[in-house]
Amino acid sequence: xxxxxxxxxxxxxxxxxxxxxxxxxxxxxxxxxxxxxxxxxxxxxxxxxxxxxxxxxxxxxxxxxxxxxxxxxxxxxxxxxxxxxxxxxxxxxxxxxxxxxxxxxxxxxxxxxxxxxxxxxxxxxxxxxxxxxxxxxxxxxxxxxxxxxxxxxxxxxxxxxxxxxxxxxxxxxxxxxxxxxxxxxxxxxxxxxxxxxxxxxxxxxxxxxxxxxxxxxxxxxxxxxxxxxxxxxxxxxxxxxxxxxxxxxxxxxxxxxxxxxxxxxxxxxxxxxxxxxxxxxxxxxxxxxxxxxxxxxxxxxxxxxxxxxxxxxxxxxxxxxxxxxxxxxxxxxxxxxxxxxxxxxxxxxxxxxxxxxxxxxxxxxxxxxxxxxxxxxxxxxxxxxxxxxxxxxxxxxx
Numbered sequence: 001x002x003x004x005x006x007x008x009x010x011x012x013x014x015x016x017x018x019x020x021x022x023x024x025x026x027x028x029x030x031x032x033x034x035x036x037x038x039x040x041x042x043x044x045x046x047x048x049x050x051x052x053x054x055x056x057x058x059x060x061x062x063x064x065x066x067x068x069x070x071x072x073x074x075x076x077x078x079x080x081x082x083x084x085x086x087x088x089x090x091x092x093x094x095x096x097x098x099x100x101x102x103x104x105x106x107x108x109x110x111x112x113x114x115x116x117x118x119x120x121x122x123x124x125x126x127x128x129x130x131x132x133x134x135x136x137x138x139x140x141x142x143x144x145x146x147x148x149x150x151x152x153x154x155x156x157x158x159x160x161x162x163x164x165x166x167x168x169x170x171x172x173x174x175x176x177x178x179x180x181x182x183x184x185x186x187x188x189x190x191x192x193x194x195x196x197x198x199x200x201x202x203x204x205x206x207x208x209x210x211x212x213x214x215x216x217x218x219x220x221x222x223x224x225x226x227x228x229x230x231x232x233x234x235x236x237x238x239x240x241x242x243x244x245x246x247x248x249x250x251x252x253x254x255x256x257x258x259x260x261x262x263x264x265x266x267x268x269x270x271x272x273x274x275x276x277x278x279x280x281x282x283x284x285x286x287x288x289x290x291x292x293x294x295x296x297x298x299x300x301x302x303x304x305x306x307x308x309x310x311x312x313x314x315x316x317x318x319x320x321x322x323x324x325x326x327x328x329x330x331x332x333x334x335x336x337x338x339x340x341x342x343x344x345x346x347x348x349x350x351x352x353x354x355x356x357x358x359x360x361x362x363x364x365x366x367x368x369x370x371x372x373x374x375x376x377x378x379x380x381x382x383x384x385x386x387x388x389x390x391x392x393x394x395x396x397x398x
């Protein structure tokens with residue numbers, strides 16, 4: 001009775017699961033022949049292999065760049081720390097020499113030497129800090145481009161290499177004008193400050209001491225710098241002159257560097273004039289006078305001169321183009337089929353050389369950055385033995 005019950009249960013299970021007792025398992029599903037063909041094609045296709053090689057090369061370049069960036073950051077961090085320590089030591093030395101000079105224990109020459117050492121150390125520190133901020137994305141470039149999502153479209157370069165193509169140069173200039181370089185404050189007063197910073201003036205004779213108020217009178221009279229300074233710094237250190245003639249911007253740096261404090265005051269350029277503030281309490285968007293002085297305004301891009309094309313079998317008596325542009329003499333042969341090529345010019349300011357043009361057509365390229373005339377000669381031979389030559393072709397750039 002128990003055996004019959006067991007057999008009935010097994011039969012029920014078999015019916016429920018759709019399996020027959022004693023039936024062999026189903027054979028594995030056959031591989032789709034189309035998938036197999038696709039896998040073989042991907043493994044042997046030259047384009048896919050080239051793409052994989054490019055990907056591997058790009059990954060290697062990324063790893064190389066990451067390593068160089070890490071090394072540069074560590075080096076700059078150590079440089080900044082060393083410069084900070086050097087500035088601190090020199091400031092302490094300057095304080096000691098100033099006290100000694102007041103008591104007659106040090107000469108003015110000794111004081112000037114230490115003052116110059118402090119100024120040089122602070123300038124080196126500022127350069128290292130700016131470079132580190134730019135590298136880590138915390139500098140002016142990051143602030144200018146934050147949230148802009150700048151997209152760059154570069155069309156085919158044609159015959160010219162990137163560093164000579166006028167169209168690429170124009171676009172890069174426009175990119176700079178769109179904010180990749182911090183321009184600083186602009187307006188009537190900032191522009192007046194900028195125009196005065198490069199003017200060289202003499203504040204007095206060697207050994208004289210001068211205050212900022214007296215220096216501002218000289219700046220106003222000789223450099224046209226008539227702007228307000230807020231708040232009026234007091235007390236402001238006096239500087240000892242060596243009889244030199246310096247730009248107005250350098251004189252401001254000297255007053256700033258002689259503040260005698262490691263985290264002392266600095267001059268900032270604002271729309272209303274000059275602000276004197278401690279670095280820790282200055283407005284976060286304020287640009288120091290030194291940064292403003294270094295940030296030259298970007299000139300408006302000039303329209304690029306165009307290239308003028310001529311067929312080799314239909315040349316005019318004189319080839320003409322605008323200065324800054326180029327002349328291309330197109331040859332009915334591919335650049336890859338050129339066996340030998342030579343192009344010369346009798347004017348050093350007019351360049352002539354053989355290039356690959358649009359559509360891989362060989363061409364003689366003649367270019368000049370300034371007006372002038374020349375006689376250009378060339379000789380090109382392809383692998384089939386065809387020769388394209390000209391001796392003393394007149395060229396004129398207007």
